Amino acid sequence: MPIPNSAEGEGSVRLYGARQNNLKNIDVEFPRAALTVVTGVSGSGKSSLAFDTIYAEGQRRYVECVSTYAKQFLERLPRPDYDRVDGLAPALAIRQGAAAQTGRSTVGTVTEVADHLRLLLARVGETICAKCGTKVPRHSVDSVLEAILAREREEVTLWFELPAHPGETAKQLWARALARGFVRARSGSDAAPRSRKASASARTGWARLDEPPPRGLTLPIHVYVDRLLPAPENRTRLRESLEIAWREGHGRVFVESEAGETLCYHDGRTCERCGREFPEPLPQLFSFNSPYGACPECRGFGNVLTFTLRRVVPNPGKSVLEGALEPWANSWRAHFLPKLKTVSERYGIPLDRPFRSLSKDHRKILLEGAPGFRGVFPFLERLRAKSYKSSARFLVKHYQEAVLCATCGGNRLKPEALEVYVGGRNIAQLGAMTVGELRPFLADLRLDPMGEQVAATILAELRGRLEYLSETGLDYLTLDRPSKTLSGGEAQRIELANALGGSLSHALYVLDEPTVGLHPRDTERLIRVLRRLQGRKNTLLVVEHDPDVIQSADWILELGPGAGERGGRVLYQGPRELWPGGDLACSEWAGAVAEAAAEPYGRAKKAAWIEVRGAREHNLKGR
């Protein structure tokens, strides 16, 4: 059936002589920038056509036009069995369970929502010291400017400490300060006393950089930037000087008063009340996949391997002499038996009684040791510490179990990562939210004007991604849900949401039963999502049985009549309005096809076509 060119002139995809798997040398055609549903009984060749031929060829062509570097990451597919294809665009498959299935990936990571939340925390998060509950100030040039204007009434000197490269000497640093265009500097050890009581002038100690450095120059090197009265009329100059000092001093600037008192302003990583230091809130701090953010105890796994009683004494009904302490029961028995006898005599431990009937103290001695006797656990710990040999490692592993990490409580992050909040929530609390909860939370997020500006693009990205997830019916998923626990349908809808978030147009999306596992009320939403993708001039080829999806298609490709060798033929291809299956109640149609399929091949084909033709005539008459 010829396809009239659509108003946009998008044309069609034409495939000739498809013979992949059970396809019977068929020709198919479907419009571009439209929604086509491939339907038919199970095993009739829908996947052979949609995935093994059309997607495979589209993907193969796509791979041909990307860089050699990118090629290594893409699925390489052999050329499918067909004669010719026209109008094919680069193809993307959205399959059941297609999301990344690595052990550490979560809904948050595969949708990139987690990346953006990390950025948000890094840019506008506020650190609250967990020890004393104090908000750790986070200075910027602007906040320092306001602080100085509010505080200082006399002239101040602005300077910064030039950060030394590893191995750089004071003399080299002096030369570097000159090269960077500064005029005066001093050695940190010559600085004016830092107490208001001291009467030394802040003017002292500064030497010209273009003269030979003072004798006995030591680190650190203070570099002079400006000296001025912090008054409203000097605001612009103060700001400019602060910016220079802030930038050159890597976020640390010193303000020295006439009396010699010096205040250090920095980008805020020390608690003012208890003096605790905090790591710089880089985005990696909020990722357990990064060594910078991972819990040091469990290295980001959330649990640690620990020797457990259950493994060490698997059968507490046995006595020690019968081998209750399993690590010492076999090859180590001869070595440890004399030691056990000695400790038993000293503490009166009955070695011939079941382990479970021993007193708590006696069990503790055997397991944890006593003076002069190394217990089973310390023995295993020591073995682990020097277990370079794989046999020893294997032995040690046998007595270990994965136990929830006590340091991070299983959330896999450094404790400091959890002290940074946005809208009162840290990364773990944000991750535990569902898509449906996070959307209003971010919409209601109030930031200061500066933060608002900094976070605007990040928030826009987040809003978009969450909206797409919501549109594909995934409001109920939490971001920290491991992607390997998702159903095939959920993983596919995440891919669909990602496709919506991407900006591809003129591509071919091939989908595999996207309604599987979807609540019927969400099907309509799914159809809207498909239509949005189509609205960007993408071509959609959807393998589907769902009557609602079929009813909303532009074009139908029906394969059949039977399964396997009895399928692989085109029963119908054309506009949905003319499709005979569309007029019958779905069950009736499926029944007719199934009946036909049950017949021997030759008759089945005939029977199915008779049904089809009759229905079509009826349909045409009605128009």
Ligand SMILES: [Zn+2]
């Ligand atoms: Zn504190």
Ligand SMILES: [Zn+2]
């Ligand atoms: Zn941990």
